[in-house]
Amino acid sequence: IIAHEVGHTLGLRHNFRGSTLLAPQEMNNTEITKNKGLTTSVMDYIPPNIAPQGTKQGDYFPSMVGPYDEWAIKYGYIPIKTSTPIAEKPILEEIAAQSYKPELSYSTDEDVYDLDPTADAWDNSSNVLLYSQWQLNNSRVMWERLDKRYPLAGDGYSDVSERFSTVLGNYFQQIYYTTKYIGGQSFYRIHPSEIPSGVSQHRLPFEPVPVEEQRQALETLQKYVFAEDALSFSPELLNKLAPSRWRHWGSSPRVGRLDFPIHDLVLLMQGSVLRDLLSGDRLSRLKDIELKTKPENALTLPELFDTLQSGIWTEVIKPKGKPMKISSLRRGLQRQYLDILTAMVLRKESVPEDARTLAWYKLKQLDEQLKGVNSEDEYTKAHLLETRDRIEKVLNAPLQGN
Ligand SMILES: [Zn+2]
Structure with a gap:
């Protein structure tokens, strides 16, 4: 933590790729971590490293600065004996040219809100x-x-x-x-x-x-x-x-x-x-x-929709024989799924047109699969009938022009 805060005072920003130094399998190998540390940079937010079950626990936290930190500080602070600032440029450029190396990869605060699974606070490993x-x-x-x-x-x-x-x-x-x-x-x-020349896979x-x-x-x-x-x-x-x-003062029990x-x-x-x-x-x-x-x-979108539909409606799509009984937690999930696809079809959500069409198609498929499915369990029976009723209303909803 001290190294991180001192890093800020020396001009470093967060580097949320700091945790990408080691593969998960290397994280608890102290032979590796005692020399390399756990991270490329102290400027990441690092969670405690917790070993999986069956693996001997290694270091919980890094105890040294990483290669990115050394490199960035070198760029900022290396003493260069030149008479003009411009004369420093080639030397600095030589240091900066290392930036392609994976252990020097950088991603800071404004980059982490995107869908980039390699750059996040509190995540760990490569x-x-x-x-x-x-x-x-x-x-x-x-x-x-x-x-x-x-x-x-x-x-x-x-x-x-x-x-x-x-x-x-x-x-x-x-x-x-x-x-x-x-x-x-x-x-x-x-x-x-x-x-750099010679690095073919850039x-x-x-x-x-x-x-x-x-x-x-x-x-x-x-x-x-x-x-x-x-x-x-x-x-x-x-x-x-x-x-x-x-x-007591400052704490009130939940009511x-x-x-x-x-x-x-x-x-x-x-x-x-x-x-x-x-x-x-x-x-x-x-x-x-x-x-x-x-x-x-x-x-593709069809693959995503199909994977979700078969994972969420497994009981109907791949029935395991009778009697069919869908649990309360699964009924809840299935209704959520229905709600989301319904909102797409009824244009209550802004999604790509292809997604809307696929939502319509998946509901139609599900409706077909629900035909002929029956259950002795009253919760399940009501759920299946109501689902069909809802799907059919959505599919038959009249168009309205505003
Ligand atoms: Zn910070």
Whole structure:
């Protein structure tokens, strides 16, 4: 932290590619980290490095400045014995010419709001997709411990509740990093003159995320957000999650609903991920990437819609025999999906026209698949019938010209 703040006083800005030095598999290898450190720069925001289950824990935090920091400080502060400032230029240019090296890659505050999964605060390693998946698994382990071993001696139940929320925050964050891969692209601040001769595989400023990584990200979201058992907690744990009753100056106990709103929470997470995945910005980006890469390297809109539809409506699309029963968490997710596609078809959302047409087509397909599906379970039965009714109303909605 001190090195980071001193870095600012010396003129350095944040570098959110600082965490990309090591592959996830190298992060806990102290033979590597004692020489290289954990990051290319102290000017990133670095989370504690937590090893995945079954791997010996290495360094939690970096303890040295990185190659980017040394390079940037050298550029700014190297003493050059010349009589005029202009005479320094060739020497500085020689230092700047190193910028193509991966360990010197740079991305600062105004670049991280875009869909670039390689540049973010609080992410870690050169493969955020894998590292985030490890952290999602770690979150599940921590929830498991809260279930089995907590509260610790001396703790109250509100301490369990706070820890549960902290882990949930971590889980949400890893999901966000994963979502960035879909339709993602990296942005590099480079100048054509910086590419040295002899470096054949040079970069361009924009680089779409490889399609395999986008597919993996979708699989991760299916497993950790949309699947039936993605967020399942024991009744024991849920009944432990008590709010604090501490009333004193500066703290007032929560009033209103006191028990843990588990349906609302799961739906909030699923709904926000789904809305983010199907946002106009992401969809138009995905469509543009079709023209910015070879056709086989693009995740097309039909593939995205199809993957989501079959992951969210699995019970109907790939029924596992009878009797059909759709759980309450899945019914909630399926309604959210329906809401989003309906808003597209009814032009309540600004999305590319192709996305609107696909939403219409997917609803029509789903309606066909819902025909003839029946259930003995009254919740499921009502849900399926109402879904069909809603889809048919949307598909038959009259056009209105304003
Ligand atoms: Zn800072």
